[in-house]
Amino acid sequence: MSESVSQRDAFLAGEGNNFFDRHVGTYDSDLSPLLEKPLDFYCRYLQPDHRVLEIGCSSGHNLNYLRTRAGCACFGVDPSEKAVRSGGDRFPNTHLSVGTAERLEFADGSFDFVLFGFCLYLIDRSLLSRVVAEADRVLKNRRFLGITDFDPPSPFVRPYKHHIGVNTYKMDYSRPFTVYPHYVLVEKLSFSHTSSAFADEKQERVSSVVLYKDLGAGYERAD
Numbered sequence: 664m665s666e667s668v669s670q671r672d673a674f675l676a677g678e679g680n681n682f683f684d685r686h687v688g689t690y691d692s693d694l695s696p697l698l699e700k701p702l703d704f705y706c707r708y709l710q711p712d713h714r715v716l717e718i719g720c721s722s723g724h725n726l727n728y729l730r731t732r733a734g735c736a737c738f739g740v741d742p743s744e745k746a747v748r749s750g751g752d753r754f755p756n757t758h759l760s761v762g763t764a765e766r767l768e769f770a771d772g773s774f775d776f777v778l779f780g781f782c783l784y785l786i787d788r789s790l791l792s793r794v795v796a797e798a799d800r801v802l803k804n805r806r807f808l809g810i811t812d813f814d815p816p817s818p819f820v821r822p823y824k825h826h827i828g829v830n831t832y833k834m835d836y837s838r839p840f841t842v843y844p845h846y847v848l849v850e851k852l853s854f855s856h857t858s859s860a861f862a863d864e865k866q867e868r869v870s871s872v873v874l875y876k877d878l879g880a881g882y883e884r885a886d
């Protein structure tokens with residue numbers, strides 16, 4: 664099932680705003696326990712002097728939660744101009760900007776923690792390796808990366824029901840990072856898209872992972 668429409672272009676052109684309009688109620692009030700669970704998991708890796716980036720942040724509800732709990736400085740990028748504007752009004756202590764994951768307007772090594780929350784499953788396959796490279800580029804060495812996404816036992820593709828020609832791709836997104844020996848899986852939480860219990864139904868399975876980047880590790884010396 665090949666892409667006939669660029670997901671990135673569709674989200675920049677209006678699907679990002681449509682997504683925000685469809686979900687604004689979910690993020691309006693306090694976050695549900697289901698949304699808080701992965702964030703509490705990530706908080707254990709955050710310190711008040713950390714700079715955190717969420718890629719695909721919508722209006723910054725996750726970032727606001729992390730900032731409130733961990734005291735870190737929070738930055739976010741999302742293609743929805745409407746979500747970014749709304750988040751700027753609601754959470755003035757977060758720094759949100761319009762953009763997409765394959766081209767981040769930040770310097771190399773500028774973040775202590777980089778987070779993808781249900782973003783990678785949307786990314787065009789033609790851009791996935793660039794997205795991985797960008798997250799790696801902006802993450803400092805010896806720091807952590809968090810990914811919350813659908814996590815079936817084997818990858819599958821399905822049409823994105825809100826936009827003809829766009830697909831969604833569900834797979835274990837720690838793999839494009841841990842293929843490099845200098846990324847290791849530190850912890851993994853496995854739960855369901857609809858409850859905090861483990862999902863028997865494999866298409867409902869979701870996970871949050873924490874990966875550690877250490878450029879000086881993972882390779883045995885053979886001088």
Ligand SMILES: C[S@@+](CC[C@H](N)C(=O)[O-])C[C@H]1O[C@@H](n2cnc3c(N)ncnc32)[C@H](O)[C@@H]1O
Nearest residue numbers: 671674679719720721741742763764780781782
């Ligand atoms: C399912 S929502 C998740 C929102 C939030 N991260 C969360 O965990 O609740 C996916 C978000 O990714 C954004 N997005 C879609 N395509 C993107 C891309 N190519 N680059 C960055 N963000 C993207 C969407 O606009 C949307 O806000």
